[in-house]
Amino acid sequence: WDLSGGKTTNYTFPKDFLFGVSTAAGQIEGAWNIDGKSESIWDHLIHTHPEFVKDHTNADVAADSYRLYKRDAEMVKELGVDIYRFSIAWPRVLPSGFANDINPLGIQYYKNLINELVKHNVTPMVTIYHWDLPQKLQDIGGWTNVNMVDYYTDYAKVLFDNFADQVKYWVTFNEPMQTCLEGYGGTYRAPALNRHGIAEYLCTHNLLKAHANAYHLYDKEYRPKFGGKIGMSLDSNWAEPKTNTTRDKDAAELYLQTHVGWYAHPVYSAEGNYPPDLIRLVDAKSAAQNYSRSRLPKFTPEEVTHIRGTADFFGLNHYTTYLLSMADGEVGAIPSHENDVGIVRVQDPQWPSKSSSAWLKVVPFGFRRLLHWITKTYNGVPIIVTENGYADFDGVEDAARVSYYSHYLNALLHALHEDKSSVHGYFAWSLMDNFEWDDGYVSRFGLYLVDFNSPNKTRTAKQSARLYSGVVRSRGLPPGYDPQDFKAFSS
């Protein structure tokens, strides 16, 4: 494999290219039940099933950013980036889940954080939903309940009313596929409902309507007054055909259409609606399984129009690459999205990793190819990479993370300069080590190390923080960067 994203080493980032860094409330704030915050579905899952988290930890305190947000803002400033992407915890702002009871202390915390960022001349970007649904709403069905469309719209309105004067970048949902496929159709994410084949489709159907409502509300009521942009952050691996047979090439395209395309086609494609391949496959499988109607709910023509075009940018979260092939026969549980789509993904064991997240192989060319695929498939939509990063076990001399960022930023530069991909920004995941969901604190993604045993959760810049701020300032890769050097990943 030539794993590199390209050979030229002196490309630079345009002046107006946006650099940022990202976090999420459920992973950094802690204060899980302080000052009026109610239980989220993650608090509930982890408190009732401690074995869900590999190191049996929880996010009750995490990086204690509820208390230490001024230090966080300072770190963002030290990095020299333009934008700080953080999420607002629904259960902290609306403890009952409903907008009839707004928690003033919750609003105050986010006001304080935003004011601190503005003081440092950093632009805030708010993710409205980064997985932490109030448990009280899950108790009445969560995202399988059609009324979530209204509950989410009411929640978004509270945030726009309170913050739209200072927040000019909004992300409605972080990785809806993780929420729906892994949380409602599986057990990898909260609420771990695992009603595969049914609930992942209900969750997606309601979530896309909720997203469109928030977009139209912002577009009509707040953008005229404050300007600003609103989009969605979709997670996507790159899908490389396992072999160069037509069958495997079709499998790779089918993976992209039925995973990231599940959410991107309704919002960003010219025709809207779910991807035709997904509709065809789920309808056929449902009929073969004697369902009286397809397990994939249908949008009315009005709903297709209501959802199409509801984003100013394509937020992309990318980490790694898979090899795709068509399944021979049935795969996955019956019924399930996996079984409906019928493809198999593997990773080449020779790809470098040495990461604490087993799935995170270092494949820079995949990032470049994915950016080109999105640009081509969705007609040059402005892309903002809202997450990209690398996980290791510990330490500030993080040579592997330095190498990962160098290679992925090199791939991005080639996507920009050679493929003319429509990328306008790049945000590193993450500002600091934080609660990595089922991996707890074992897997660290931070540019800053967090000492979770110290009373002040001391944050210390890693080598990668210096690498990243160097790129932001110089607009290019450091001298001596070698696109073929993957030594940092050999154990």
Ligand SMILES: O=S(=O)(O)CCCN1CCN(CCO[C@@H]2O[C@H](CO)[C@@H](O)[C@H](O)[C@H]2O)CC1
């Ligand atoms: O092959 S397996 O099925 O065993 C694992 C599938 C691999 N995916 C890759 C994409 N990733 C999205 C990560 O999710 C994002 O990335 C960060 C790091 O994980 C999180 O901390 C963020 O909260 C989240 O936005 C979820 C796991």
